[in-house]
Amino acid sequence: MLKAVTLKEIERIFAVIDPMGISREAVEIPLRTEHPGRVSILKNGKLEIVVERDGDFEDWITTLEAQIRDLMKPAAEG
Template sequence: MSLHAVSFQQISRILDLTDALGINREWVEIPLSPESPGIVRKLPNGKLEIIVDADQPFDTWLGTLEQQIRRVQAA
């Protein structure tokens, strides 16, 4: 079952993870529309864009998010 919109609860869980990584919430953008595949990337303005994957179960995807963020930050 595909995810059609990112919920407030899901956004809160993503922000909890970015908080734990020391990333200021003002530097994180989470679009409300998930995509397939989801992606984490650094925007030209320096902000981190986190697009939730529409096809993976949210908890499975969230389990990979820290690694995705670290990979983008290292690039």
């Protein structure tokens, strides 16, 4: 169980979003984990990435890019 997001996890998240062309300034990563983790767009337009608390971080990080792409997919494609 991951109770708090550290620099190690943030760097891993950046390793996913950087190649996607997402600015680090456009992302909010709360330091508190939650179950379930989630990816959402905040009212201010920023991408919020909440890290999964109960599952394995390594498993969760492998799903992050797909979660982001699904979220950002235009509604017409959904």
